[in-house]
Structures are given as C-alpha cells and as structure tokens.
Amino acid sequence: MRTNGARTAFALALLLGLGTAAIASDAQASGATPTSTIDLLVVYPRPASEQLAGLILWNRSWGETEMGPFLDANFGRVTQIYQQSGVPVEFRVAHSESIDLSSLGPNWKATLSFALMNSESPTASQVPYLDAIESLRDLHAADIVIYWRQPSDNGPTSNGAGSVGGGEDEAYVHLTYSGINPPVAAHETGHLLGGQHQEGVQGSATFSIDGDTATLREYRSVMTATSTLGLDAFRYLWRFSQAGTSITGSNDCSEFSGALSICEFPSSAPLGDADHDAATTLAAMAPVVAAFRTAAPAVQVPAASPLGVALLALLFALAGLRALAARRARA
Ligand SMILES: [Zn+2]
Structure with a gap:
C-alpha cells in the first residue's frame, strides 16, 4: 500500500x-x-x-x-x-x-x-x-x-x-x-530531502559572468523558484542556502538548466540566514534518505517523561506542517 x-x-x-x-x-x-x-x-x-x-x-x-x-x-x-x-x-x-x-x-x-x-x-x-x-x-x-x-x-x-x-x-x-x-x-x-523553494536565497549583487563586465544582477541558490527581480540577468549559484554563509570571488553558476559558467563576485554577497537555510534541512534528512533501501537506523525514543512527550508532540506537529506545506509546494 x-x-x-x-x-x-x-x-x-x-x-x-x-x-x-x-x-x-x-x-x-x-x-x-x-x-x-x-x-x-x-x-x-x-x-x-x-x-x-x-x-x-x-x-x-x-x-x-x-x-x-x-x-x-x-x-x-x-x-x-x-x-x-x-x-x-x-x-x-x-x-x-x-x-x-x-x-x-x-x-x-x-x-x-x-x-x-x-x-x-x-x-x-x-x-x-x-x-x-x-x-x-x-x-x-x-x-x-x-x-x-x-x-x-x-x-x-x-x-x-x-x-x-x-x-x-x-x-x-x-x-x-x-x-x-x-x-x-x-x-x-x-x-x-525536505528542501522547499522559500528556503532558497534570492539577492542582487554586482558580478561578472564568464569574464564579462560586472553588472548589478540577480543571484539565486539552488532551491529558489520565484519571479525575477527584473535586473540585467539572473544566475543560479551551484550552492544551497546556508545560514551565516556568503560568497565571494569565483563561483560555479548557470541558468537553471544551462551550461556551467563562472560568476565572479568582487565583494561578498550573503548566501543564507536563519529563514533561508536549506542546508540544515537537507543535512537532517540525508541519513534518512540514505537508509531508504538499507536497514533503517534504530531510533532511540527517549523515555516518556513529560518533557519527552511534549518534545515528540512538537516534532509531530512540525512534521504535520511540513507535510501540509509539501502538498502545496510540490513542483
Ligand atoms: Zn521545485
């Protein structure tokens, strides 16, 4: 079933x-x-x-x-x-x-x-x-x-x-x-692995593409799917958003399904914050997906102390919200 x-x-x-x-x-x-x-x-x-x-x-x-x-x-x-x-x-x-x-x-x-x-x-x-x-x-x-x-x-x-x-x-x-x-x-x-569009980064920065003149353009991380900012052009960095990280210098980038280019950032541009952090979601889910077709890892459920029960209730409530979002965000 x-x-x-x-x-x-x-x-x-x-x-x-x-x-x-x-x-x-x-x-x-x-x-x-x-x-x-x-x-x-x-x-x-x-x-x-x-x-x-x-x-x-x-x-x-x-x-x-x-x-x-x-x-x-x-x-x-x-x-x-x-x-x-x-x-x-x-x-x-x-x-x-x-x-x-x-x-x-x-x-x-x-x-x-x-x-x-x-x-x-x-x-x-x-x-x-x-x-x-x-x-x-x-x-x-x-x-x-x-x-x-x-x-x-x-x-x-x-x-x-x-x-x-x-x-x-x-x-x-x-x-x-x-x-x-x-x-x-x-x-x-x-x-x-649980990543959602709204966890991606969409920003603007001055950067060059394959050595052309650096111009104010839009950059995105891999999970981003939204309307453009309407600047000169936009490129996907070959990176996921990650809280507290930034990019500078040469980075792999492309149109979403386009050929690999190099985007050169002369100064630092943010690649994530607490609300745009796909990497944490993906890292949490990676061991679960890796175990889909091998023996499932044993999960030690904590003893049913009141705190433990409250924590589990919270986790399942969050999971329910994620599942709901999943149905809406499927694309
Ligand atoms: Zn998508």
Whole structure:
C-alpha cells in the first residue's frame, strides 16, 4: 500500500537531526565528518548512446561519451553542490538502465512521469508503472529513482519530485532532458530531502559572468523558484542556502538548466540566514534518505517523561506542517 510517508519521514528526520547534532559534536571533537551515501537508480527511455547524443552535441557531457562515466561525472557535480553547501552527502549512481515500458501503454514515456509525481496516491492505471520501477529499484537497492526523460515526450513541461521530505515510497524524481543539469538534479533531490523553494536565497549583487563586465544582477541558490527581480540577468549559484554563509570571488553558476559558467563576485554577497537555510534541512534528512533501501537506523525514543512527550508532540506537529506545506509546494 502506498501511503503518505511525509509526516513520519520528516519526524524521523527531526529526531535523527537531534541525534545527529549530539553525534556531530562528538564527531567534530574527533575530526570525523559522517557522510551519508544516497544510492541512485537512473532510468532513461532510449538506448544509452541515443540518450546521451544531445548532451555530447551541446558539449555538456563533462567530456564523457559513455553513459556510465557521464552519469558518474554529472552526479559527482550534484554531490559537490551539496558538499560545498556543508551537507555531508554523496550521490552514487548504483545502476543506470535504458527501460522500455511500452507493454504498459503507448504513451508510457509520459505516463511514467505522472505516475512518479503521483506516487502518494496513484490512479489504478499508474500503479503498474510504479510496480515496474519498484522491481528494478529493489534489484539495485536504490534509495532514489531518477527518470531522465527524452525531449518532447508529451510529459510534464517541468522537472518534478515525488514529494517534499516524503517517505521511501515517494522517492522519485523525473528530469526533462536538459534537467539532468546538476543544479536541477540538486533542486529536485533537494525536495526529496525536505528542501522547499522559500528556503532558497534570492539577492542582487554586482558580478561578472564568464569574464564579462560586472553588472548589478540577480543571484539565486539552488532551491529558489520565484519571479525575477527584473535586473540585467539572473544566475543560479551551484550552492544551497546556508545560514551565516556568503560568497565571494569565483563561483560555479548557470541558468537553471544551462551550461556551467563562472560568476565572479568582487565583494561578498550573503548566501543564507536563519529563514533561508536549506542546508540544515537537507543535512537532517540525508541519513534518512540514505537508509531508504538499507536497514533503517534504530531510533532511540527517549523515555516518556513529560518533557519527552511534549518534545515528540512538537516534532509531530512540525512534521504535520511540513507535510501540509509539501502538498502545496510540490513542483
Ligand atoms: Zn521545485
């Protein structure tokens, strides 16, 4: 049965976050930084060489001509976005495969995206798609499934995630063809790890793009999705927002699904504050998602002292709010 796991998963993330905070102070004392490994299953609807050809033509395959090395390089960049934002997580491509679900229907390439987006409450006709994907996922013990689409497949016009901070039965992402771009993949996996649009940063600063004349422009962090400030241009920094951080000098940036550029900031610009701190949310949820397809970590619930009960009630109330927000913010 597919149920909404958002509430449970986020409460678990909060509990783990509290636990991790205690562990982290020990880890810092010993100099160790625990990194969560999130295993990916990447599926695509065409033969590998055909699927990759467009990116090679656009010179955006990281110099690779084979699917495996390309995906490793690409998700290495996604990992870099998280790690440079202080989130100790690694995205590992456990397996990639060309799939053919034409036995399920003539419009399967589009229907699969809708099924993944609707995984919380699939229609009867969508269930076989999820079952097919789950069979493959089980084989490779993947924590997250990514469906990398072909151009013009009549599916959703934008990229999407199956949930915001939901359970393992909603841990799906579909990416448009150009949406395989690292900031887009980081954004959509960021939703699975509880990240929300309003946690992103949107600011203005004078910076240059690939060595042009520095101009007052808009910059954004990866989770930001909102209307523009209307300046000369805007670029996504390949970073998540993080309270108390700023950027200066050379930084990876691009249009959301555009090629990598270098944005040069002559002076410091803020990259987060208490209200714009996706990194903390992602770091709390990363160990939960990494354990979706391995033995779940034991969570020690504190003895039911009045304070403990009050704390749990608070956590679940917060999780309920997050789940509610998740339903509204899904995109
Ligand atoms: Zn989004």
